[in-house]
Amino acid sequence: MKQSKRNIMNRSYLLSTLFAMCMLFSMSCEDLEEDPVGLLSPEGFFKTPDDVLIGVYGAYSSIEHEAFWGRKLSLSLMLRSDMVSIGDQTTAARRIEVDQMNMSSNNGMVSEFWPKGYQALAAINYALEGAQNVDAKPEDLNPVVAEGRFLRAFIHYYFVRLFGEIPYIDEAFSNPELAYSLPQNPVEDSYAGIIEDLEFARQWLPDVPSARWRPGKGTAAGFLASVHLTLGNYQESYDQAKYVIDNAGTFQYALEGEFADLFDPSIVESSREVLFEVDFSGNDAATAIGGSNPSTDYLASVTGPRKDERFAFGEGWSVAVPTIAVYNTWDARDYRKSVSFDTLMTYLGEDTPYTEWGDIPLNVARPHIAKFFRALGQSGAASGLNGRDSEIDFPVMRYAEVLLTAAEALNEVNGGPNAEAEGYVNDVRRRARRELDADPANDRTFPANVTAGMSQSDFRDMVLDDRRLELAFEGVRWFDIKRRELGVEAFGASGLEQQAFDPSRDYLFPKFQNDVDRNDNLDQNSHY
Numbered sequence: 001m002k003q004s005k006r007n008i009m010n011r012s013y014l015l016s017t018l019f020a021m022c023m024l025f026s027m028s029c030e031d032l033e034e035d036p037v038g039l040l041s042p043e044g045f046f047k048t049p050d051d052v053l054i055g056v057y058g059a060y061s062s063i064e065h066e067a068f069w070g071r072k073l074s075l076s077l078m079l080r081s082d083m084v085s086i087g088d089q090t091t092a093a094r095r096i097e098v099d100q101m102n103m104s105s106n107n108g109m110v111s112e113f114w115p116k117g118y119q120a121l122a123a124i125n126y127a128l129e130g131a132q133n134v135d136a137k138p139e140d141l142n143p144v145v146a147e148g149r150f151l152r153a154f155i156h157y158y159f160v161r162l163f164g165e166i167p168y169i170d171e172a173f174s175n176p177e178l179a180y181s182l183p184q185n186p187v188e189d190s191y192a193g194i195i196e197d198l199e200f201a202r203q204w205l206p207d208v209p210s211a212r213w214r215p216g217k218g219t220a221a222g223f224l225a226s227v228h229l230t231l232g233n234y235q236e237s238y239d240q241a242k243y244v245i246d247n248a249g250t251f252q253y254a255l256e257g258e259f260a261d262l263f264d265p266s267i268v269e270s271s272r273e274v275l276f277e278v279d280f281s282g283n284d285a286a287t288a289i290g291g292s293n294p295s296t297d298y299l300a301s302v303t304g305p306r307k308d309e310r311f312a313f314g315e316g317w318s319v320a321v322p323t324i325a326v327y328n329t330w331d332a333r334d335y336r337k338s339v340s341f342d343t344l345m346t347y348l349g350e351d352t353p354y355t356e357w358g359d360i361p362l363n364v365a366r367p368h369i370a371k372f373f374r375a376l377g378q379s380g381a382a383s384g385l386n387g388r389d390s391e392i393d394f395p396v397m398r399y400a401e402v403l404l405t406a407a408e409a410l411n412e413v414n415g416g417p418n419a420e421a422e423g424y425v426n427d428v429r430r431r432a433r434r435e436l437d438a439d440p441a442n443d444r445t446f447p448a449n450v451t452a453g454m455s456q457s458d459f460r461d462m463v464l465d466d467r468r469l470e471l472a473f474e475g476v477r478w479f480d481i482k483r484r485e486l487g488v489e490a491f492g493a494s495g496l497e498q499q500a501f502d503p504s505r506d507y508l509f510p511k512f513q514n515d516v517d518r519n520d521n522l523d524q525n526s527h528y
Helices: 002-021 049-063 066-070 072-080 093-099 110-131 138-163 176-180 187-204 217-231 234-246 259-263 282-290 299-303 324-329 335-340 354-359 399-414 419-432 456-470 477-483 513-518
Strands: 084-086 274-278 320-322 344-347 350-353 394-398
Touching (some): 049 066, 072 084, 072 110, 072 299, 072 320, 072 477, 084 093, 138 187, 217 399, 217 477, 299 320, 350 354, 399 456, 419 456
Antiparallel strands (some): 084 320
8 A cells, every 4th residue: 555655645745836836925936934835736737637646646645744634633633632731841831831721822733733734725725726727537637636626625623623613625726925915704704615525535535445545335334423423413414324334334334343453554554444554654655755855754762661672663752741630531441452552661671550650751650642653654763763663653543533423422412322322432432342353362341332312412422521531642632621611510520620611702713824924815813
């Protein structure tokens, strides 16, 4: 899978540079921090569906970059949740700001992933505009267009939830002045565009994509279910999730039998549970494609413990570390706990429990996240460039999430749970009991099946908590807090992480201040 992608990425990486880096939001061919310049005309390049696909691939280069999913965006989502806090207090201030709800308008995380996201959108829109002039059969061209439209919806969906009113860009343009005169869209208009793109994608994408880092029909439907859940459109959310579930055989979806296998890079690429993943290549492959940081995953480094000697690739950085309450309140009988946390490392040649890690320089006496640190696959260790990066593919959406989305939405539609909704939760819990793996000796009794007859409110809370545990540290929890407006509770005295939370400010990130300063139509979010 990676080899076939790598063959095309050299060309698409250059295209994304031409079509995007010279364009939007502080990107310039002469000075990448200053004024944009015009772009090449898309009709000059795009002649066939394969040409359009190469342009779409340019967007993947930006999504996989360290400035976007490789670290800046994924780490921000972790730190913003109530499950992760800063470990090493000497880490960069930009990270501490995100964690402590104290972001400046010039926050260094936003200043990286905001322009990188719009760079990806520029590449997508130029490919889609070029597709309009391609003479090809709809069945040959539309699936490629659908892939581009899915990625456009994907980026806008993350941005509208993080920033609220944003410049929603669904067309290409070559006039550089337009980059700093774009209006910000009302949130509802951005969601309308996202839904329109995802519905087109659901219609035209293949049942089974060539790889899990590319979307299929089920991917688009899964994201539609998520979008409608966020908007409180529970019937539509349930309908889309049910479409995925009813067609799981056709789309080749199923829960992975062994939970730990989801975080093993030798397995996750072919896992039937993954609806969509961000594909990382490790530093060796990434450097060959486009210099430092493209297609490079640093979640292993920022989540692993300092001074850990267990692995040849080196130590972690103890940046994003679960709060002790997250660990202590997670039932020890739950197998997912042992998969999700590291509690023992090797220090000075000795096995050292987490209770002693506070005595280790730049570490903290709390269990660390294991999902991204235990298994890396190919990394820079082979070349000596950077042993801390990895090629583990990040599972952005899993089938387990779709099941839990269906359960939550159905509970709202019916005014309470029914056997179907309970069954979806039980499917996920059955895997947590290890009943789906090949060895019956591994089976457990916890977590038990859902108790029948729960109230609507109790079932809602239960599903949210099951999402918190099943999808821990995977970038979902913050958005669950936001859409259910749980911030005051989640970060209050009885929450898992105590932070001063201002609901009038902290449900949104600050927009990229450099663009706010240069675009009179772009307003900074309140209190930033």
